[in-house]
Amino acid sequence: MMKSKDDNDTGPTTFPLDESAVVFTDLQGIRRRGVYRKSHGFVEISEMEVPRKEESFFPEEDIVKWEYEPESQSE
Secondary structure: OEEEOOOOOOOOOOOOOOOEEEEEEEOOOOEEEEEEEOOOEEEEEEOOOOOOEEEEEEOHHHEEEEEEOOHHHOO
16 A cells, blocks of 8 residues: 555545554655654664664655555564
């Protein structure tokens, strides 16, 4: 499922379920991997740190599109 800020034909933009693993694209066109949290928006997760470390927070209005992380890539 992929959503875009421009997909407003049927109403307001929808967001992932809370605590969902997602891949999202910010306003600068950079694809990032992280988690969606209703309280913070989109949170980028560092793939280099063990345990994984939260890197940056992105509010919903700063996201161009998102999709759920494919099951095969989730832990």
